[in-house]
Amino acid sequence: MSMDVRDLAGRPVIIGGGIAGLMTALHMAPEPVLLLSRSPLGADASSAWAQGGLAASLGDNDEPALHLADTLAAGDGLCDAQAAEHIVYAAPAAIEDLARLGVRFDRTPEGALRLGLEAAHSRRRIVHADGDGSGREVMRALVSAVRSTPSIVVVEGVEARRLAVEDGRITGVLASCSTGPVFFATGRVVLATGGIGGLFHDTTNPLGSCGQGLALAARAGAVLADLEFIQFHPTALDGPGRPMPLISEAVRGEGAVIVDETGRRFLDGLRGAELAPRDIVARAVWRHLADGHRVFLDAREKPGATFAQHFPTIASACSKDGIDPARDLIPIRPAQHYHMGGVAVDLAGRTSVPGLWACGEVASTGLHGANRLASNSLTEAAVGARWVAENVAGSPDGGGKPAMAANLPTPDPRPVRPLLSHALGVTRDGEGLKEAARALLLLLQRHDTASDPAAVGLMIAVAALLRRESRGAHYRTDFPHQAAVARRSEITLDAAMFAARELANSPMLESVA
Known part of the structure; x- marks a missing residue:
């Protein structure tokens, strides 16, 4: 990286090059901002998928x-109703924002937006772009913008390693690039780093998405x-991929x-069948597989011959495995897809650490509560980006301070994957969660490449252990019923x-969730 980072001191730093990060940067214009991306923009973001x-x-x-x-x-029962109301009411305007930024949404011959239907939606309200290439098309337009x-300085090939905190507030970002460590002095940081798919064997997300943003926030307190x-x-x-x-x-x-x-359509007994909420369908498929069956999606009649026309990306993926849908x-089979949890924020995206959004x-x-409604995730990112941008722009810098850069290891999630895949899959149980928590703590304490992924996995495992009920995507075989009162953790x-x-010294850990 050839630029002098001293020239960038004091600018808000956005970490992440997906839809959330790009839209936050665009909404902050013309205020100068710095956007850090570990890969070329659009190359390794879950948004594009x-x-x-x-x-x-x-x-x-x-x-x-x-x-x-x-x-x-x-x-x-676990959504923040006020937050949900604000976000869904702002969703139509966010679609308009994206269209103004150049996203080519799919439209009818008359020019109206073409609306699709997905599970647990009572109306056709899913806006697509390029058929099943929505994320790719949105990212194309945003990267271009x-x-x-x-006002947006994009620094690619740079990965944030730690957030500097002094007197309880953010003072900078310690990052790593091909030439070594680098420190960006700033009092305003936005995490837009995506999810945790890389912590699991079976995932639909980029394997590089292994909870880095959660680790950054957690280590900052x-x-x-x-x-x-x-x-x-x-x-x-x-398949094998x-x-x-x-x-x-x-x-x-x-x-x-x-x-x-x-x-046999073994989901016939479920209310909504194939279009029941995702957690219900995923558990039904999981159980059928566990009983020794194989499970398939049958699209031969519907959409049938038009499959490749409507879903070219999926058709291409199937073709690589010799399948013509x-x-x-x-x-x-079920695979990890999205994380409803994350860094606790208010509607302006503020975390519990001053200077961090x-x-x-x-x-x-x-x-999202206990189970995200289909296609609400990109909507949330698009809506939230405007609110975060407005709040960051209206906040004082807070006095980012120069500091010495230091080398920190590149996170390696591979030692964590077997633990989370086994203990934190579609179904969980207390003994498996306790065993995983103990092993993850040992990995965390090694202070090596597995430490950050282990820290994220440990927090997830303990949160799952403390929730002694089954609700939404969290299903405990030892606590299959729902608690009378829904409480966020x-x-x-x-x-x-x-x-x-404490687990090492006590066979019981009482719930505080």
Whole structure:
């Protein structure tokens, strides 16, 4: 990196090059900002892989109140109703923002937005771009807009390692690049770093997304919320490739059904069947696989011959495994897809640490509750980016201070994957969670490349252990019933480490969730 970082001191720093980070930077223009991306923009962001699109009440028979009701129902009692209301009511305007930035949304011959249907939505309200290439098209437009905005300095090939904190507030970002460590002095940092897919063997996300933003926030002392709620998509392509190609819920929205090797639609007994909430469908598929069956998505009749036309990305992924969805069954299994939990934030994206904001999947606004409603994630990122940008721009710098840069190891999630994949999958149990927590604490305390991924995994495991109920995407086989009162969970890294140490001395850990 050839630029002098002293010339950039005091600028807000946005960490992450997905939709949340790019839109935050664009909304802050013309205020100068610095955007850090570990890869070339658009190359390694989960946003670019999104197939389903964005949910917004834009149809003639739809309204935000209906979108809100569907969101709250999917969230299984754990949504922050006020946050959810603000976000879904702002969703249509966010779609307009994206269109103005050059996103080419799919439209009818008459020019109206083409609206799709996905699970647990009562109306067609999913806005797509380029069929099942929505994330890719949105990222194309945003990357172009960012590169043409003079106030945004993009630094690629740089990965944040730690947040500097002094007297309880942010003072800078310690990062690493090809030439060594570098320190960016700033009192305003926005985390937009994506999710945790790289902590699992089976995931539809980039393997490099291993909770770096959560680790940065946790080590800075931030409060994290609802970490135990991890969404497993029920229809990932069951093949040898990792990460696993996603078979979008939109395929089921167009009429595809789930069957086993005998051709039986074993979801018939579920309310909503294939279009039931994701957690319910994922558990049903998981159990059927555990019983020795194979599970497939049958799209031969619907969408049938038009499959490749409507879903070119999925058709291409299937073709690599020798599958033609118009003629063949598509083998599927659940895979980690989205993290409902994250850094606890208010509607302005402020965390518990002054000078630190979070936006997108790394943040926990309370919109998703225990189970994210399909296609609400990109909507949340687009809506939240404006609010974060406005709040950051209206906040004083806080006095970022120069500091010495130091080398820190590149996080390696591989030692953590077996632990989280086994203990924190579609179903969990107390003994498995305790065993994982103990092992993750040992990895964390080694202070090596596995330490940051282990810290994230430990917080998730302890949060899951403390929630002694089953709700939404969190299903405990030893506590299969739902508690009478729904309460969001909060945790810090120090609290998680304390709880894990207590496990070594006590067979019981009482719930505080």
